[in-house]
Amino acid sequence: MVEAFLRRIVCRCRFVSLILPIFLAMPASADAPAFCAEIPRPGWSAFEKLGVSNEWFHVYRIDDGLFAITEPFQWQEVINYLIVGADKALLFDSGNGMGDIKAIVDQITALPVTVLASHSHIDHVGGHWQFQTILAPDTAFTNDRAKGRGNAFVREEASAIALCKGLPEGVTEDNHHTKPFVPTGRVTDGSMIELGGLALEVLSIPGHTPDSIALLDRASGRLFTGDSYYKGPIWLYSAETNLAAYRTSIARLAALVPILKAVHGAHNEPFSAPVELEKVRDAFELVYSGNRKPNAVSDTQARYDFGSFGLLMQANHEVEK
Numbered sequence: 001m002v003e004a005f006l007r008r009i010v011c012r013c014r015f016v017s018l019i020l021p022i023f024l025a026m027p028a029s030a031d032a033p034a035f036c037a038e039i040p041r042p043g044w045s046a047f048e049k050l051g052v053s054n055e056w057f058h059v060y061r062i063d064d065g066l067f068a069i070t071e072p073f074q075w076q077e078v079i080n081y082l083i084v085g086a087d088k089a090l091l092f093d094s095g096n097g098m099g100d101i102k103a104i105v106d107q108i109t110a111l112p113v114t115v116l117a118s119h120s121h122i123d124h125v126g127g128h129w130q131f132q133t134i135l136a137p138d139t140a141f142t143n144d145r146a147k148g149r150g151n152a153f154v155r156e157e158a159s160a161i162a163l164c165k166g167l168p169e170g171v172t173e174d175n176h177h178t179k180p181f182v183p184t185g186r187v188t189d190g191s192m193i194e195l196g197g198l199a200l201e202v203l204s205i206p207g208h209t210p211d212s213i214a215l216l217d218r219a220s221g222r223l224f225t226g227d228s229y230y231k232g233p234i235w236l237y238s239a240e241t242n243l244a245a246y247r248t249s250i251a252r253l254a255a256l257v258p259i260l261k262a263v264h265g266a267h268n269e270p271f272s273a274p275v276e277l278e279k280v281r282d283a284f285e286l287v288y289s290g291n292r293k294p295n296a297v298s299d300t301q302a303r304y305d306f307g308s309f310g311l312l313m314q315a316n317h318e319v320e321k
């Protein structure tokens, strides 16, 4: 399990250089990064891969009207979800901004598409600029990230250590950047997004970032958790992460477990059992109360392993006694 965590940390960590000295050594050759050997991860085998997949995006049908559009060959292994109602569709996250995600979406549905991010990290808003209807929370973090990010900020995402395959045509390590976008509408806690026979409730769950949200489909029992929960080490170490807020938010999500049938996180694999949310809540309580020692520590980061997931925090993170 430790080995698996090491690989996952390598595979989707912009700050990998901070933890490399202790956790592992880089491959000596120009071989593909270690995470490439795990693609596709086992959780995808339960779902039908669709023919609209291309060299960059792989598309899976999760259910009628629910599609996962993933970028499996880039170390974030981000998963964007297209949720299609009778009248409209919602794209929840738009990926890294490498490749034409709108062209994929257009092949799946002819309905009007609104885009909304689970939060404004670069691997979730990269394709926003391609869409005309863009919902977003009205937070300072969101509005700052909506300005885009230049090549210096994101170039590592398009570098050899982040990739199992070549980049989409026209994208290079030297020209990749995150394009700005302009929200056309705002969401807040409790906002309802009606797609026609399908309603999504916005839950504000700050912590991973100040603008993190989840989407709840009460009728089907589906919860889309963004980066607040996914299979793998959950990143809780960024400057914009607030652990006290995360504690409240993960407890809020875990309290929904009795009405949930499926949890869809934003990285690695598209389905998790709802009970995982309770496990994360309890694990976080252990760590946050100072009652759990990390499994690995570097100068900057501490990693706590809990089997099917982990918590990755700053080495000197706050603890509430």
Ligand SMILES: [Zn+2]
Pocket: 119, 121, 208, 227
């Ligand atoms: Zn994130």
